[in-house]
Amino acid sequence: MRELAVGLIGRGDALESLTRAVRYRPGIRLADRVEPGVPLPDADCLVCAGLNASERAAVAALALAAGRRVAIPPLPSADDQARRALASGSIVQVSPLLGYAALRELAERVHRGELGRRYGLFALHHLARSAAAAVDDALADLLHYALEVLESPVIGVYARRSALFGDQADAWHAILRLADETLVTLEVVACLPVSWPEPERLLVEATGSDAVLRAEPTRQVVTASDRAGLTRGVPWRPDPSVGYLEAALARLEQPDSPSELRYLEVLSALLAAATEQQAVRL
Amino acid sequence: MRRLRIGLIGAGTIAQSAHLPAIQRLADELELVAIADVRAGVAADAARRFGAEAWYVDYRELIARPDIDLVDICTPEFLHGEQAIAAAEAGKHVLCEKPMASTLQEADAMIAAARRNGVKLMIGHSRRFTRRYQEVARLIRDGVIGEVRLVRENERRPRAMYGGLELPVSHWAPEGERPWLASAAYSQGAALTNAVHETDLARWFIGQEAVSVYAAARVTEPGGEVPDFLTYVITFASGALAAAEIVNQLPNGYPYYHMLEVVGSDGVIRAADPPMSPLEVWRPDGMTYPLNFGHLLHVDDAYLEELAAFARCVREDGELPLDPWDARQALALSIAIVQSSQTGQPVTLASIEPEGRELEGA
């Protein structure tokens, strides 16, 4: 059987580790890899990593125009173009959080019904203080993951997008009410000081009558404290690109545009709630 | 030094697990004189075990005693207003459990009664007297993390909350089976039972008043009447935020758990139970943190510190360790949480103020 030719779009470390993941994945080969902003590489399918909001949208637009199959991290804006791209079925969204084994495992256990009666899902992503520009993307990633874990329609949302430390938005707080009564709480804040031992912090807790599942995938750091009293952390976790690539390939194989569009609907309600400072019903 | 003579009303769970043991330990300063509880057996038993000379079923008999200086109210919050005001009118100093009351009108009337009668009134926001929170407050005061911009405290509890403690008393169940805490006729659920701690901590750490609240709540227990799950975001005047997710009905064996995070302009403070647990036990059926619950109640001596601080303030006619206005504002936030979770929209604090209230305490 012919190997699937995978093209990669990204930059920096994210692109490097995704390249490595493709190289060691049986059954596929690396067709080409490019940075965002150049024409799409020639390949059977495309996988993107490490793109910011506008790059995600630009790749989706290019892919839609060219009728290409592409896996991108969740779109952080809910415009018509995004809607068309996702409705086409050729563009699928993959939350980078699925790269973490602990978060995939948590999702699977929820799907298997381990929680019993579901109560809530609490998901927090704290980024470095310097990463304020990434909070919209991080919210999209977290939201997409949460909806994938719970698979119940969202009936109402409330959200705040705040500038806690400067003029630029650096925090999201969102509360989602689901049809099965589950309450979802999302918090994204670019708040970790330079001295913080973890480069980023992810915490997801799913609560229910029979179990609590708590995943903290980024806690896998080696910490070292020096003479000056400064503690630094070196992440030693497995490369999340491997899990992300698997999720992307699976999603490209079996696109689910209705749920992609549902994500977009929820996202657009969250954006509206944040602007209007009111809760929004869906 | 003359010992202050104390009477306790409501000898239920918190009284027997925390207040009465603390009074016993403060024997050099406090003398337990009488206990009142509508459940005669509970009152009599507590009086015997904790060495009170008298017990009553009607709390009014207790406060009518001229030899009592100070009354400690440990009844459900819907009774706090009536009982605290009656005690103040009888000239007693009043220490009253949190939440201050069920309504802001009652809370304001309590403050007014204390002022009118020249007695001290303090609400037992025990976390203010808990070492870990005091340390956090001190770090903030010392400017270690700069201006506080976000306070999150999540709280999780197993269904059998007091499972780890052997208590001779159950919660009061006015209509037979259902304890008052689970009955919509007597309780407003997690917003007042739990979150009033978090709202108080948020005001304490952020150091200003809140503007608005959004909350979502639900009942997770089949057949349950009051919300036992809550998630909220509070916005303060400066744009600082406070948030919490509170879950009360987790599988038994789940540790009693608080996750506090304070994010400031110059740094972060974190204090969460499981990583700080002093004891972990592994067995074939899993892992437990046996000291977590008692840790919160006793290891930090919160209730002892609370009672001692109040007794000192009464004896020396000193400044209150915790102004009742703070408890009143924590209650206001909890009431706003209840309203927001019912209307599904954000609620401003201004919109829930009782009409015509004098703004003297603000």
Ligand SMILES: NC(=O)c1ccc[n+]([C@@H]2O[C@H](COP(=O)([O-])OP(=O)(O)OC[C@H]3O[C@@H](n4cnc5c(N)ncnc54)[C@H](O)[C@@H]3O)[C@@H](O)[C@H]2O)c1
């Ligand atoms: N500071 C804390 O962290 C903390 C912890 C637990 C409870 N509390 C507060 O303490 C209060 C009591 O809670 P609890 O868990 O001990 O409840 P509980 O039901 O165990 O105890 C209440 C007691 O009051 C008695 N009572 C009822 N009506 C009375 C009346 N009219 N006169 C005299 N006694 C009466 C009941 O018989 C019962 O013994 C509540 O306001 C609760 O929020 C605070």
